[in-house]
Every structure is written in C-alpha cells, then in structure tokens.
Amino acid sequence: MEYQxxxxxxxxxxxxxxxxxxVIHGVPPLLHTPLMSATNAISAISLVAxxxxxxxxxxxxRTTLGVIAVAAATCNVVGGFxxxxxMLKMFKGGKAKKAGKAKGAA
Amino acid sequence: MSPVAEHxxxxxxxxELAYVATAFLFILGLKMLSSPATARKGIRLxxxxxxxxxxxxxxxxxxxxxxxxxxxxxIGGIAGGIIAIWTPMTAMPQxxxxxxxxxxxxxxxxxxxxxxxHQGHLDVAKMTAIGFEVxxxxxxxxxxxxxxxxxxGTLPGRPxxxxxxxxxxxxxxxxxxxxxxxLIVVPTAPTWLFYAMVAMSFIFGILLVLxxxxxxxxVVIALLNSYAGLAGSATGFALDNKILIVAGALDGASGLxxxxxxxxxxxxxxxxxxxxxxxxxxxxxxxxxxxxxxxxSLSSDEAATLITSAxxxxxxxxxxxxxxxxxxxxxxxxxxxGERDIxxxxxxxxxxxxxxxxxxxxxxxxxxxxxxxxxxxxxxPEFKFVDVxxxxxxxxxxxPAAKNDKSSPIYGMPVLDVESARTVLVLKxxxxxxxxxxxxxxxxxxxxxxxxxxARKTLQEFVxxxxxxxxxx
Numbered sequence: 001m002e003y004q005x006x007x008x009x010x011x012x013x014x015x016x017x018x019x020x021x022x023v024i025h026g027v028p029p030l031l032h033t034p035l036m037s038a039t040n041a042i043s044a045i046s047l048v049a050x051x052x053x054x055x056x057x058x059x060x061x062r063t064t065l066g067v068i069a070v071a072a073a074t075c076n077v078v079g080g081f082x083x084x085x086x087m088l089k090m091f092k093g094g095k096a097k098k099a100g101k102a103k104g105a106a
Numbered sequence: 107m108s109p110v111a112e113h114x115x116x117x118x119x120x121x122e123l124a125y126v127a128t129a130f131l132f133i134l135g136l137k138m139l140s141s142p143a144t145a146r147k148g149i150r151l152x153x154x155x156x157x158x159x160x161x162x163x164x165x166x167x168x169x170x171x172x173x174x175x176x177x178x179x180x181i182g183g184i185a186g187g188i189i190a191i192w193t194p195m196t197a198m199p200q201x202x203x204x205x206x207x208x209x210x211x212x213x214x215x216x217x218x219x220x221x222x223x224h225q226g227h228l229d230v231a232k233m234t235a236i237g238f239e240v241x242x243x244x245x246x247x248x249x250x251x252x253x254x255x256x257x258x259g260t261l262p263g264r265p266x267x268x269x270x271x272x273x274x275x276x277x278x279x280x281x282x283x284x285x286x287x288x289l290i291v292v293p294t295a296p297t298w299l300f301y302a303m304v305a306m307s308f309i310f311g312i313l314l315v316l317x318x319x320x321x322x323x324x325v326v327i328a329l330l331n332s333y334a335g336l337a338g339s340a341t342g343f344a345l346d347n348k349i350l351i352v353a354g355a356l357d358g359a360s361g362l363x364x365x366x367x368x369x370x371x372x373x374x375x376x377x378x379x380x381x382x383x384x385x386x387x388x389x390x391x392x393x394x395x396x397x398x399x400x401x402x403s404l405s406s407d408e409a410a411t412l413i414t415s416a417x418x419x420x421x422x423x424x425x426x427x428x429x430x431x432x433x434x435x436x437x438x439x440x441x442x443x444g445e446r447d448i449x450x451x452x453x454x455x456x457x458x459x460x461x462x463x464x465x466x467x468x469x470x471x472x473x474x475x476x477x478x479x480x481x482x483x484x485x486x487p488e489f490k491f492v493d494v495x496x497x498x499x500x501x502x503x504x505x506p507a508a509k510n511d512k513s514s515p516i517y518g519m520p521v522l523d524v525e526s527a528r529t530v531l532v533l534k535x536x537x538x539x540x541x542x543x544x545x546x547x548x549x550x551x552x553x554x555x556x557x558x559x560x561a562r563k564t565l566q567e568f569v570x571x572x573x574x575x576x577x578x579x
Contacts, residue, residue: 006231009343009351016352019133020359026140029456029481032364032463033198035139036331040205042132042152043338043357048163049216049345054178055169065219067178072212074182075189076205081153082190083201087467088149090195091142094475 034087041080047073117165124162125349131155132353136360142476159349195471196428199323199460200257206330207250213337214243218304220344225297230290235343237286237303242337244307245314250330252315253323257460263320271317278310318379321425321502323460325368325379332361364462371456371482373508373518401537401549403556406564409531410571412555413439416493418449420485422522423465424458426499426534432562436498437472439565442572451478453485453495453522455503486523495527497548499534499561505546515544530554533561 027035050073054066131151138148163169193201217239221228228236255261285303289295318326335357342350369376404412413419421440427433440450452474458465466479480488489495497504500522507514508521524530525548532549534556548554557564 006343009346009348012348012351013339013342013355016129016355017359020136020356021363023133023136023140023356024360024363026137028140029367029454029463030466030476030479031139031142031145033202033461033467034145034463035136035360036202036328036364036462037198037205038136038139038149038152039335039357039360040202040209040331041156042136042353043335044209044212045128045132045156045159045349045353046209046213046216046338046341047156048159049341049347049350050178050212051160051163051175052166052168052345053216053219054174055164055166055171057168057170059223062219062223063174065215065222067174067181069212069215069219070175070178071182071185072208072215074179075186076182076208076212077156078183078186079190079201080186080205081149081156082187083193083198084149085146086190087195087198087470088142088146090467090470090473091145091476092470092473093142094477 031088031091034084037080037084037087041077041084044073044076044080047077118167121162121165122348124158124165125347128155128159128162128349129352131158132356136356195467196431197258198467199327199464200254202327202461203250203254203257203323203330206327206334207247207254209334210243210246210250210330210337213334213341214240214247214304216341217243217344221297221300225300226293228293232344233290233293234286235340237289239337239340239344240300240304241282241286241307242333242340244304245311246330246333246337248308248311249315249326249333250311252312253326253330256315256318256320257323265317265319267317271313275310275313278306278313282306282310320460322372322379324457324462324464325365325372325374325376327461328361328365328368329376329379330361332358332365335359335361368457368462371520373516373520401556402554403558404531406557406559406567407571409555409557409564410568411575412529412531413443413494413496413568414446414448414572414575416448418451418492419443419494419496420451420453420480420489420492420524420527422453422455422495422497422500422504422524423469424455424498424500424503425460425464426501426561428459428464428468429499430560430562432498432565433468433472435562435565435569437469437474439569439572440474440478442569442576446572446576451480451485451488453482453524454479455482455500455522458500458503482520482522489523489526492527493529495524495530497524497530497532497534498565501534501546502544504548505544506551507544507547511547524548525551525553528553532556533564534558535560 050066050069054070132155135148135152138144217236221236256263282303285299289300335354339351339354342354443450454465502516504522504524506525508516508519511517530553
C-alpha cells in the first residue's frame with residue numbers, strides 16, 4: 001500500500017515534468033527573467049509544507065524551524081509574484097505607438 | 107467512523123481538491139507566459155492558485171495552532187513586499203539568486219524538522235526523500251547566497267580557484283552521497299550523521315559556486331533554480347504532498363531548460379561551467395594573441411553625425427549597459443532617431459547580462475517596445491543591411507573570434523554578426539578585455555570605431571548632438 005502511494009507520486013512527478021517542459025518551451029527569451037521569478041514564486045508553494053510544520057504539535061525546535069521556513073517561503077511568494085508583475089507591466093508592444101506616430105506625420 | 111474522523115477526512119479531501127485546482131492554475135498561468143499580452147493574466151491565475159493551496163492547507167489535520175503561522179506569514183510578507191518594491195531592475199539577477207536561497211532554506215528547514223520529529227522511524231522511501239530534500243536544499247541555499255554575493259559585488263566576480271579544487275569538491279559530494287545512502291539503508295544510523303550531511307551540503311554549495319565567474323552567472327542561476335525546484339519535489343515525496351511534487355517539477359523543468367539554453371548560447375557544457383573555472387585563461391590570450399590591425403577611435407560628435415545620417419541602426423546592449431545605467435539614454439536616443447525616420451532595433455544575445463532575459467527587462471523598463479527587441483537568430487542575417495551597429499557595453503557576445511579563431515576560448519559560441527554592418531561603433535570605457543578576458547578582434551576591423559568613455563555619458567553626448575543638429579536643420 002505504501003509503495004503504491006510512492007509510485008503515484010513518481011508518476012505525478014514525471015507527468016508534471018513533461019508538462020513543465022512543454023509549457024516552458026513556449027515562453028520566448030524576451031520573458032525569461034519574469035519566467036524565472038514566476039517559477040520561483042510558484043515553487044514557494046513549499047509554504048504549505050512549512051505551514052503544517054509551524055502549526056503542528058507544540059515542540060519548540062519544530063515550531064522554530066517551521067516559522068523560519070514559513071517566513072522564507074512567504075517572502076518568495078509575495079516578493080516573487082509582485083516583482084514578476086512589476087516586470088510584466090513594463091513590457092509594452094509598439095504597434096499602438098507606431099500608429100500614433102504615423103498619424104502625427106500625416 | 108466517528109464524527110471527528112469523518113470531519114477530518116472531509117477536510118483532507120477538501121485540501122486535496124484545493125491542490126488539484128492549484129496545479130491547474132499554475133500550469134495555465136505558466137502557459138500564458140508565452141506572450142507578453144497574456145502574461146500578466148497568467149500571473150494572476152498563479153497567485154490565485156497559491157492562495158487556494160494556502161487556504162486548503164489550513165484545513166490540514168495536523169494544523170492545530172495558527173499564531174506561529176501568522177507570525178511567519180507577517181515577517182515573510184513584509185520582507186517580500188519591501189524587496190519587491192525597492193529592488194531596481196538592474197539588480198534583478200541578485201534578487202533572483204536571493205530568492206532561490208530563501209526557497210531552498212525553507213525546504214531544508216522543513217526536511218530537518220521532519221527528520222528531527224521522526225528520527226529512527228523513517229522508512230526507506232521517506233528517508234530517501236528527506237535526504238535529497240536537505241542535500242539539494244542545503245547546497246542551493248549556500249550556492250545561491252554565493253551567487254548573490256558575487257552579483258552584488260560583495261565578493262569579487264572573478265573565479266576563485268585553488269589547486270586541487272575539483273578533487274576537494276568531488277570528495278565532499280561523495281561524502282554527502284555516502285552519508286545519505288547510509289542513512290537510507292541503515293535506519294539505526296546515528297543522528298549526527300544526518301546533521302553532518304546537512305553541514306557538508308552547505309559547504310558544498312559554497313565551494314561549487316566559488317570558482318564560477320560573474321559572466322557565467324546566467325547558467326548558475328538557472329541551474330540553482332532547477333535544484334530549488336527538485337528540492338521542492340523531494341519535499342512533496344517526504345510529506346506525501348502532491349502539489350509540492352507538481353510545483354517542484356515545473357520549477358525544476360524550467361530551470362533545467364533555461365540552463366541548457368544558456369549553455370548552448372555559450373557553446374559550453376554544464377559540466378564545463380561548473381568544473382571549468384572559465385576566465386582562468388586571460389593571462390595566455392591577452393598577451394600571446396596579437397591581433398593584426400589597429401584601433402581607430404572617434405569623438406562622440408563625429409560618432410553622432412554618423413548615427414544621425416544612417417538609415418538603419420541596431421543597438422547591441424551588454425552587461426556594461428546595466429553597469430552604467432545607460433538604458434534610459436539608449437531609449438532617448440532611439441526615440442530621437444525614430445523621429446528622423448531612422449529605423450532602430452535592438453539585438454539581444456541570450457547571455458547578454460547576468461541572467462536569462464536581463465537586457466529585455468532593462469530596455470522594457472526604459473520604455474522600449476518589445477517588438478524592437480530582436481533575438482540573435484532573427485537579427486544576424488539583417489546586419490549586412492545595417493548602417494551603424496552601436497555596441498553598448500557588450501564584448502564577448504560580439505567577438506568574431508568565436509567564429510573564426512579555433513584557439514580562442516570562446517570558439518564555437520554563437521555571436522552577433524555586428525561586423526557585417528557598414529560601421530560598428532563600440533562604446534567602451536577602455537581597451538580592457540571583456541569578462542572572458544579575451545582580446546576582441548572586432549575592435550581591429552577596418553569598419554569598427556571605438557568611442558571611449560562611460561557609456562551613459564557618451565550616449566548622452568549623442569543625444570545632445572542629435573538634438574542640436576535637428577534644431578540646425
């Protein structure tokens with residue numbers, strides 16, 4: 001039974017890695033910096049593991065490690081998503097601007 | 107089933123369902139990063155996914171108190187917010203390295219806490235997962251801190267090497283692997299062995315990045331990104347948490363793809379980057395390698411006349427543009443030229459800068475529309491139709507030696523064919539070689555002119571000259 005569980009885990013990992021490979025190949029080099037900060041924010045999902053440790057049974061060592069882990073992961077969640085959005089906001093297409101310039105010239 | 111047990115299992119089911127939704131939102135969000143038009147929406151979806159997972163986890167049967175969780179959330183949230191708001195775009199490589207370190211330390215601490223609570227009662231599968239989690243997390247933490255220090259300038263950016271370095275690194279790695287193996291196979295192994303393994307992983311991370319120069323950071327950052335992801339997946343196995351497995355695999359795949367792309371763009375293998383100590387060679391090449399021809403330089407006024415009388419201009423930015431904070435002036439110059447109906451584009455080499463996509467972010471921040479930013483393969487065939495190529499703080503990525511000098515350390519690396527342009531203007535502080543420490547043949551070509559000085563100042567002089575001549579006309 002235990003082993004079945006682990007096999008399911010491995011299967012999920014393999015499928016997710018393939019999906020990830022496929023999806024990430026579609027991201028243009030233009031957006032590679034935002035991509036990296038986005039995947040970084042996503043991998044800060046380890047926050048959920050840290051939450052279980054920090055909020056679990058009372059044990060000073062475990063709780064301390066858990067709180068530090070929650071803080072570090074939250075820092076990445078908040079910082080990662082905010083900064084990704086800050087970057088993406090700056091990427092603007094040139095079409096609208098060119099049309100405006102053409103009008104100005106005419 | 108007692109009412110309490112029933113309640114618990116219902117909560118577990120809800121949590122698992124929340125994780126399914128999260129996985130879906132993460133993948134969809136990343137998918138939408140394939141275009142700048144949909145990317146921001148994609149990030150919203152990923153944020154929603156994260157929120158769903160966190161709320162779902164609060165239903166976890168082992169979560170009994172909330173005050174410690176809230177404390178951690180507050181500290182991390184405030185720190186993350188401050189970093190996100192105050193980090194300038196030029197510091198993005200350091201920020202990324204630091205966030206890999208934070209992610210990795212979170213994962214390591216979770217692994218250590220799990221071992222601490224269950225030591226002696228861990229089955230083979232759990233111990234394997236925790237072993238990988240702490241090993242990868244530990245080396246990623248210190249490795250990323252080293253990368254951060256090198257990028258920030260706290261440590262010198264050049265490779266730090268000493269005799270027997272590779273042997274030392276490999277023996278520590280073997281030590282880690284043997285310890286993990288022993289801990290897995292022998293459940294009664296002493297607990298100090300686990301903590302010794304943690305310490306060795308921390309040391310290994312430092313030693314791993316020590317010999318890697320700042321110019322190789324794009325590969326290292328991508329590689330550490332991948333390790334951080336894999337460590338997250340290992341945590342998922344250790345805690346039997348599916349969403350961690352999925353998110354870790356996505357992050358791992360992304361980091362791996364980026365590091366392979368960066369390696370291709372430098373024509374080097376990952377092994378070579380890690381064990382090669384690139385940049386040790388300059389002593390040989392700078393002196394031994396005499397390049398035929400002479401250097402010509404122009405004053406900024408002469409250069410400005412050349413630029414304003416061109417039909418088509420391509421700007422080639424490099425790390426030097428980030429160093430002298432020249433991206434805003436570059437944009438101003440591009441606008442002025444655009445007003446005169448001069449066609450301006452930007453040629454972006456995949457490893458220009460200190461992390462993948464670094465130049466694109468800086469130019470986007472300055473307000474350059476992204477359709478003017480051209481990838482290497484798209485712009486290279488176009489250089490022969492270009493009147494003036496302006497190289498701003500780039501060096502190795504425009505060195506023709508990569509194409510025709512087999513003895514060059516960068517031979518085989520794909521480069522931008524700027525020398526095909528009618529005239530090449532190189533904005534450079536002095537004749538010092540680039541980060542790879544290699545003499546650049548380009549500077550000796552008959553159609554290449556140097557404009558010495560700080561790139562931002564020089565560009566500002568171009569802008570002033572262009573404005574003055576526009577007034578005169």
